[in-house]
Amino acid sequence: MPVSLPLTPAGPEGRSWTIAGQDGGALVRRSVLPGGVRVLTESMPGLRSATVGLWVGVGSRDETTSHFGSTHFLEHLLFKGTARRSAMDIASAFDEVGGEANAVTGKEHTCYYARVLDDDLPMAVDVLCDMVTSATLAEADVESERGVILEELAMNDDDPTDVVHERFAEAVLAGHPLGRPIGGTPDTINAVGRDDIAAHYAQHYRPAGLVVTVAGGVDHDKVCALVGESLARSGWDLSDDSAADRAPFARRPTTGGAQLITPARRPVVVRRTTEQANVVIGTPSLTATDPRRYAMSTLNAVLGGGMSSRLFQEIREARGLVYSVYSFASGYSDSGYFGLYAGCTPAKTDEVVRLLVAELHRLADGGLPADELARAHGQLRGGLVLGLEDTGSRMSRLGKAELVHGEFIDVDEALARVESVTAEDIRSLAADLAAQELTLAVVGPFDEDREFSLG
Template sequence: MVWNLPLLESGNPDNELSVQQDGAVVRRTVLPGGVRVLSEQLPGQRSASIGAWVNVGSRDERSGHFGSTHFLEHLLFKGTKRRTAMDIAEAFDAVGGEANAVTGKENTCYYARVLDTDLPMAVDVISDMVTSALIDPDELETERGVILEELAMNDDDPGDVVHEKFSETVLAGHDLGRPIGGTPETINAVPREAVWEHYQNHYQPETLVFTAAGNIDHDALCAQISDELVRGGWNLTPGATPRVRRDTTPIEGIGLEGRELTVTRQVEQANVIIGSTGITGTDERRFQLSVLSAVLGGGMSSRLFQEIRERRGLAYSTYCFGSSHVGIGTFGLYAGCAPSKIDEVSKLMVVELEKMADSGITESELKRSIGQLSGSLVLGLEDSGSRMNRLGRAELVTGELLSLQESLERIKSVTREEVQTLAAELAARPRSVVRVGPFAA
C-alpha cells in the first residue's frame, strides 16, 4: 500500500491521516502552525524513537551563513532558557537513553531513543532545544573550537576526504557541492549574529516535522508537542500551512563535464572515487539503482569485490554508492589500495561498470541482489530508529510512505533490462576522478 502525504492545512477537517501498515498503525496530524506529526505504533515494543526534523540543510545556507546549519546542530545541545547543557545530557543518561543530531545537505534531525515510559521526557527536552536554544556567545566560541577539531579529524581520514571532494567535484557550481560541516575558513568566519539569524529564519512551525516510532500514543504525543512548542514561545497559528516540499524538477547544468582532482596526503593507502551525477531522491528508478549497486558493489559477492579483492588482491575495500538529493544525485565507484596500484584499480572499476552497461546482469545476480535488499530492508525495520527515519524521509522528500510489502514488491519487480538501461545511462555520463594519496597535485 502506498500512502500519499499531501501538505494539509492545520485546522482543516482532513488534517488527520491514518493507515494500517505491516501490523502497525501509522498516523499523521498537522497541528496549528503547520507542524507535522507522524507516528508508527508498534505494539509490544518497549522502546520509542522520536525525531524533530527541520527542513533546512547546508544547501540552504547563503553567503555569510556557510556552516551555520552544522553549527546549530551543536549549539542546540548547549543550553536553553530552562536547561543547561549538563541538564540536557543528564536527562538522557539518567534513563539509559541516547540523544544526538545529524545535519544533512537538505534536512537536520534531532533525535532520541528511550524507553516508552520516558518518551514524554524526550519530547520535552528536544522541543525545548528546538524552540528555545540560547546560542550563547561564550558557548558558541567554545563550540567553534570543537567543530574545528571535528573538521580536522575528518581531514585526517583520507576516506572522508575523498568522498567530500568527490561531491564537491561532481556538483561544482551548486550549493549541494559544499561540505555539510563547513570548512575551517567558513567556521572561523561565521559570526554569532549570522548563526542566530539562520536559526530564527529556519526553525519555524511550518518547517518542523516530528516523527516517532515504537510504543506511541499518537494523540498524547500531538497534545504534548503542541503544549511544548507554545511553552517555548512559538506562535501556532490556526490554519497555517506546512512549508512546501522542495521543487523536484531535475537540476540542469551540473556535472556536464568530467573533472580530475588529486589531493596530496602522505598516507600508506590511496583512495579513489570515479563517478558522475546519479539519480534524484524522488526518481522512480531508485529501486533499480539499489539492485544495480548490490550487484556491482554492494557486498562480498558483488562484481567489484570479487574482481578487485578476491581474485586480484588489490584492495581491502571496494564498493559503489549512490547519494540522492532533491533534483540531483551522485553515483560513484570507490576503492582504497596501494598508491602504486591506483591506476590498475581505477581501470578495473570502470571496466566492471561498462560490462554491466554492455551486457547487463545475470538472472542469478538479479535474484541474489533482490534477496539481499529484501532481507536488509526487513531487518532494518526491526529498529524503531529506522522506522522513525523512514517517516521523516517520506514526509520531507518523497511525499509517500510505502508499506513494507509495497517496498518489497517494488524491489522484486526490478528487471535485468531496467538495470542494464540504468547502468548504460550512468556509464555514459561525464566521469570525474578524485584521488587522495601521496601523489603530486
C-alpha cells in the same frame, strides 16, 4: 496489502491520515497541528522503547553566503542550553533514564533525536522541543563550540576516506549548493558569527517547517498532545489563524537544479603521505524521488553491494588489489550522484581505476544473468526488512517520507518495487551512467597534476 500513500505538505489544521495493518500490527498515523507542525507516528505493539525525532527541512545547501556553516553549527549549539535548561540539564535528562540523544545534519535536512523507554517519552519530547524552539545561542557557547567543530573537521580531514568522498561530492556536483561540505570548512566556521547563526535559526526553525516523527511503543493522540503542550511552553506562536502560517512549508522542489552542475573534468588529487590511495570515480545521477531509484539500489547490490558483488569478486577476490571496494549512490531533491570506491596500494591505482570503470561498462554492455538478479533481490529484501527492526530506523523512515519522498511506503510495497526491477532496467541504468563523463577524486601520495588512465 502493499500500501503507498501520498503525503500532502499543506492542508487544514488537524488534517490526518491513518494506515492500518502494517507489518507486525504496527499503525502509522499523521496529523497537522496548529502552526503547521506535522506529527507522524508508528505504533509498534509490544515494544517498551521509542525513538523521537524533530526534523527541520534545512541543510547545508540552504545556507547563504554569510551563513555558510550555520546549519552544522546549530546542530551543536542546540545542545548548549535554553532559557529553561542548561547544557548539563539536557545531558542529564537523558543519562538519568538510560536514554540517548543526538543530532545529524544533512545537505537538505537536520534531525534532533532521542531513544528512550516509552515511559520517558514525555521528557524526551519536551527536552527536544525546548532545544529546537528556544536555544539561547549565547556568544560564549558559539566561541566554545567553534573550537569543537574545528576539531571535528580536523578529525575528518585526518581520514583519507572521508576526504576523498567529500572532494568527490564537491567535484561531481560542482556549481551546485549540494556540492558544499555539510560541516562547513575551517574558513567558513571561523568566519560565521553569532548573529549570522541566529538569523539562520530564526529563518528556518519555525512551526510550519517542523516535522516530529516517533516510532515504538507510542499512542499517536498522546504524542500529538505532548508535542502541542511542549511547543506551547516554548513561546512559539501557534495561534495565528492565517492560512499561510497554519499550513506546513511546501516540500522542496524536485526540479530546477541539475542544469547548474558542471562536474570537474580533470581528476581531483589531494596529496597525502598515506600508505593507500583512496579513489572515488562517478557521475551525477538520480534524484531521491526518481522512479528508477529501486533499479539503482539493485544495480548497487550487483555491482558493489557485498562480497558476491562484481567489484568485490573481480578486484579483491580474483586480483587481490584492494581490501575495500564498493559502489554507492546519494539522491537529493533535484540531483544526486553515483560512485565507485576503492582503496589500494598507490602503485596499483591506475589498474584499479581501469577495473572500476570496466566493471561498470561490463554491466552496461553485457546485461545481468537471472541468478545475479535473484541474488540482488534477495540481498535488498533482507536488508530492507532487517533495517527496519528498530525504532530509530522506523522514525527515520517517517521523516524521509514526509520531507523527501512525499509518500509513505510500507514494507510490502517497498519489497514489491524491488522485485519489479528487471535485468533490462539495471542494464539500461548502467548504460546511462557509463555514457557520462566520469569524475575522479584521489587522495594519496601523488602530485596534484597527476593524470590517471580511466580505460
